[in-house]
Amino acid sequence: MGILSGKKILITGIASERSISAGIADSMYEQGAELAFTYMNDKLKGRVEKVAARCGSDIVLPLDVASDEQIKDCFAELTKKWEKFDGFVHAIAFAPPGQLDGDYLDAVTREGFQISHDISSYSFAAMAKEARPYLNPKASLTTLSYLGAVAAISNYNVMGLAKASLEANVRYMANALGKEDIRVNAISAGPIRTLAASGISNFKKMLALFEMSAPLKRCVTIKEVGDLASVLASDLSASLTGQILYADNGFSISALPDATLDLVK
Numbered sequence: 001m002g003i004l005s006g007k008k009i010l011i012t013g014i015a016s017e018r019s020i021s022a023g024i025a026d027s028m029y030e031q032g033a034e035l036a037f038t039y040m041n042d043k044l045k046g047r048v049e050k051v052a053a054r055c056g057s058d059i060v061l062p063l064d065v066a067s068d069e070q071i072k073d074c075f076a077e078l079t080k081k082w083e084k085f086d087g088f089v090h091a092i093a094f095a096p097p098g099q100l101d102g103d104y105l106d107a108v109t110r111e112g113f114q115i116s117h118d119i120s121s122y123s124f125a126a127m128a129k130e131a132r133p134y135l136n137p138k139a140s141l142t143t144l145s146y147l148g149a150v151a152a153i154s155n156y157n158v159m160g161l162a163k164a165s166l167e168a169n170v171r172y173m174a175n176a177l178g179k180e181d182i183r184v185n186a187i188s189a190g191p192i193r194t195l196a197a198s199g200i201s202n203f204k205k206m207l208a209l210f211e212m213s214a215p216l217k218r219c220v221t222i223k224e225v226g227d228l229a230s231v232l233a234s235d236l237s238a239s240l241t242g243q244i245l246y247a248d249n250g251f252s253i254s255a256l257p258d259a260t261l262d263l264v265k
């Protein structure tokens with residue numbers, strides 16, 4: 001029996017086998033959860049169905065979080081299958097092309113700012129608003145963040161601001177939902193090669209530097225992030241809410257790693 005047996009959890013954010021949320025789904029399925037899935041558009045439907053099938057699920061629903069109507073419809077459809085459920089995973093981020101490259105002030109625009117905050121932060125609260133009536137006590141909501149929320153990282157630009165907003169959102173949502181015994185947390189993951197990371201300048205170099213610098217001397221895998229997400233969704237973390245947990249092999253606690261000192265003569 002796994003730590004999630006009897007739990008029903010909705011997974012968003014799968015765009016490929018490499019998606020962090022695919023690693024989360026695999027871990028949660030291994031831990032005995034019943035899963036349902038969303039896909040952003042028809043292009044991604046088949047890929048999500050594939051992950052759903054291997055996780056024993058045939059609940060695959062459309063959800064573009066830019067649309068309030070789609071968010072409403074998604075939970076209305078879900079509750080035709082599940083009267084109540086035990087939480088969801090929000091693994092969604094988007095900044096318009098051009099925002100995540102070069103000098104922050106040159107790149108940022110009013111529209112880029114608005115869209116990235118809407119899709120990457122507001123959508124977490126928007127989903128919680130609609131899911132609320134259907135959530136069981138002890139439900140758990142989890143989102144994905146990145147270190148760029150709390151430190152300036154070249155090229156991450158306006159996404160850093162959107163993640164800072166998302167992390168504050170975690171605290172305000174935890175505060176609002178606590179009275180219903182619903183917990184809200186984020187996992188701040190180290191860099192992982194996914195579609196969201198493809199086309200990012202110097203990503204390969206970032207991974208190499210990460211591997212050298214992190215106390216555990218390796219990159220983070222989607223399965224490792226998935227296993228932490230399973231703990232957050234389970235009753236084994238019943239006292240944990242409003243927190244940002246770092247699934248980063250210790251990278252963020254090290255200020256001057258030996259390996260980077262060796263880069264200088």
Ligand code: NAD
Pocket residue numbers: 012013014015016018019020021039040044063064065066090091092093094119144145146147188189190191192193194195196197
């Ligand atoms: P990914 O490209 O596999 O997933 C991003 C998902 O966002 C996609 O499935 C896409 O369909 C979805 N999405 C974008 N706009 C949407 C919309 N309007 N409606 C619904 N879905 C939408 O990449 P990933 O790396 O697995 O990203 C998942 C989460 O993890 C993101 O929040 C990302 O910021 C975060 N994260 C990623 C890394 C990394 O290095 N890959 C590190 C830390 C945090």
Ligand code: 0WE
Pocket residue numbers: 093094095096097098100145146153154155156157159190191192195196197198199200
């Ligand atoms: O959150 C992210 C990236 C999310 C993302 C990616 C894209 C690429 C394509 C959001 N919007 C878009 N829009 C697009 O048009 N990550 C944590 C991955 C990531 O992105 C970086 C990173 C890391 C890590 C950008 C610069 C520096 C590091």
